Amino acid sequence: MIDLRSDTITLPTEEMRKAMCEAVVGDDVYGEDPTVNRLQEMSAEMTGKEAAMYVSSGTMGNQIAVLTHTQPGSEVIMDADSHIYNYEAATASAFAGIQPRPLPGIKGILPADLVEGAIRADDVHLPPTSLICLENTHNRGGGRVVPLENMKSIYAVACKHNLPVHLDGARIFNASIASGVPVKEFAACVTSVQFCFSKGLGAPVGSIIAGSRDFIDEAKRWRKRLGGGMRQAGVIAAACIVALETMIERLADDHANARLLADGLAALTGIEFNPAEVDTNIVMVKPTVMSAERFSGELKKRDILTGVMGPDMVRLTTNKELDHGDIEKTIMAVKEILAGYSTDK
Numbered sequence: 001m002i003d004l005r006s007d008t009i010t011l012p013t014e015e016m017r018k019a020m021c022e023a024v025v026g027d028d029v030y031g032e033d034p035t036v037n038r039l040q041e042m043s044a045e046m047t048g049k050e051a052a053m054y055v056s057s058g059t060m061g062n063q064i065a066v067l068t069h070t071q072p073g074s075e076v077i078m079d080a081d082s083h084i085y086n087y088e089a090a091t092a093s094a095f096a097g098i099q100p101r102p103l104p105g106i107k108g109i110l111p112a113d114l115v116e117g118a119i120r121a122d123d124v125h126l127p128p129t130s131l132i133c134l135e136n137t138h139n140r141g142g143g144r145v146v147p148l149e150n151m152k153s154i155y156a157v158a159c160k161h162n163l164p165v166h167l168d169g170a171r172i173f174n175a176s177i178a179s180g181v182p183v184k185e186f187a188a189c190v191t192s193v194q195f196c197f198s199k200g201l202g203a204p205v206g207s208i209i210a211g212s213r214d215f216i217d218e219a220k221r222w223r224k225r226l227g228g229g230m231r232q233a234g235v236i237a238a239a240c241i242v243a244l245e246t247m248i249e250r251l252a253d254d255h256a257n258a259r260l261l262a263d264g265l266a267a268l269t270g271i272e273f274n275p276a277e278v279d280t281n282i283v284m285v286k287p288t289v290m291s292a293e294r295f296s297g298e299l300k301k302r303d304i305l306t307g308v309m310g311p312d313m314v315r316l317t318t319n320k321e322l323d324h325g326d327i328e329k330t331i332m333a334v335k336e337i338l339a340g341y342s343t344d345k
């Protein structure tokens with residue numbers, strides 16, 4: 001199988017398995033797991049934040065951030081295509097009791113004036129705005145890197161209105177490798193940041209949220225309330241340390257494979273997308289001669305797995321389990337599927 005469904009399907013490396021096996025552990029709810037503590041210190045340092053906390057998933061990290069920053073009945077500004085709005089089972093409404101304010105972003109870019117215009121006035125009729133959420137890279141936007149300048153301008157608006165900003169940086173290392181902007185610089189534009197170890201970085205479990213010491217102290221209480229306090233979590237955190245030490249630079253290989261795939265597919269008719277918009281490891285295409293479901297199904301018949309992201313959107317996500325040969329095979333398979341409908345451009 002050639003698995004392009006997601007980069008979450010990546011398997012731990014031998015070095016990760018060894019580190020997991022040998023991890024020195026303790027009870028992390030008491031703050032006594034040395035491996036978790038080391039991972040948190042490394043993560044705080046890499047994001048330039050005072051403190052960091054290890055959590056079980058990106059969803060838990062984002063939701064703890066929302067819970068920590070907001071109050072029930074307040075409004076949270078977010079992109080209508082964001083992960084928090086689309087793929088977290090409305091947790092922010094169910095648990096934090098917030099009202100989402102989805103804005104029409106452009107592949108993850110929210111113009112700062114649009115954000116500012118959505119901030120509520122102080123009026124008894126209106127829900128107070130409590131938080132702005134950003135996402136970089138932007139998943140439904142096809143893995144696009146949200147430019148640092150855009151984040152800076154939103155942060156300036158947030159500071160003016162005394163609002164926190166949370167970054168869903170599930171793939172912030174992809175953004176950094178693709179743009180050359182250090183993670184710290186992206187993180188400097190936000191109050192809190194979440195990033196994932198179990199995507200392109202290949203570790204089996206976990207995410208980090210980072211922010212001020214006070215924010216993390218309060219976030220720890222929310223993690224406990226949600227049942228997310230883990231005990232000898234060093235066993236899984238050990239793999240995340242290896243991910244930070246050995247797997248960041250290699251994301252460039254995933255980006256190169258996505259480029260190869262995008263260039264190959266762009267030469268075909270029967271699917272639409274802009275190859276110039278492929279910044280990282282996601283290629284989001286729109287089949288024009290059949291439904292997304294059918295296109296994905298045809299690829300599956302040829303042992304190629306893809307993600308259906310909507311009635312006319314299919315996501316192909318490169319990851320460390322794939323090589324150039326797999327990409328070539330995928331291009332050939334798409335060519336074959338579309339052959340009945342189109343010829344080369």
Ligand code: TLP
Nearest residue numbers: 006008057058059060083087139168170
């Ligand atoms: N995304 C998954 C699916 O949920 C769509 C994927 O395959 O891409 N933020 C972003 C931007 C994400 O892409 C994801 C996972 C998360 C948060 C949530 O992370 P997990 O799966 O660890 O809860």
